[in-house]
Amino acid sequence: MNKTEKKREREKKTVSEMIALYCRKNHGTKGRKLCDECRELREYAVSRSDKCPFMENKTFCSNCKVHCYKPEMRKKIRKVMRYSGPRMIFHHPVMALRHVIENKREKRRLERENYKLNI
Structure with missing residues (x-):
């Protein structure tokens, strides 16, 4: 598996x-089971990630200049992220820390690129 595939996974x-996490806390599901709405959102998010042509150059969809989510699904995923993001440190601390570190790196890289473009 190459670097891009690892990042995608x-x-x-x-x-x-x-x-x-969002589904368990807001829809009362148990364990790994998801309600129909959350299962649909998960499948959609995974399919968007599988088809992303920018995976080599970005870390997260939120940092992408091209938003490929349908407006309704984008609204849903934002709601999930707003809820789950701060709680991930308690449920998946390594994953949460990795996400914060990668996000900071990506933002710095984008700032450097924008700075170079403006010179």
Whole structure:
């Protein structure tokens, strides 16, 4: 498995865990089981990640200039992220820390690129 594939799999696992956490706490599901709405969102998010042509150059969808989510699904995933993001440190601390570190690196890289473009 190459670097891009590993990154893609890690992103899919992270979003799946965040959706599962949201579903358990907001829809009362147990364990790994998801309600129909959350299962649909998870499948959609995974399919978007599988088809992403920018995976080599970005870390997370939130940092992407091209938003490929349908508006309704984008609204749903934002709601999940807002809820699950702060709680991930308690449920999946390593995954949460990795996400924060990668996100900071990506933002710094984007700032450097924008700075170079403006010179």
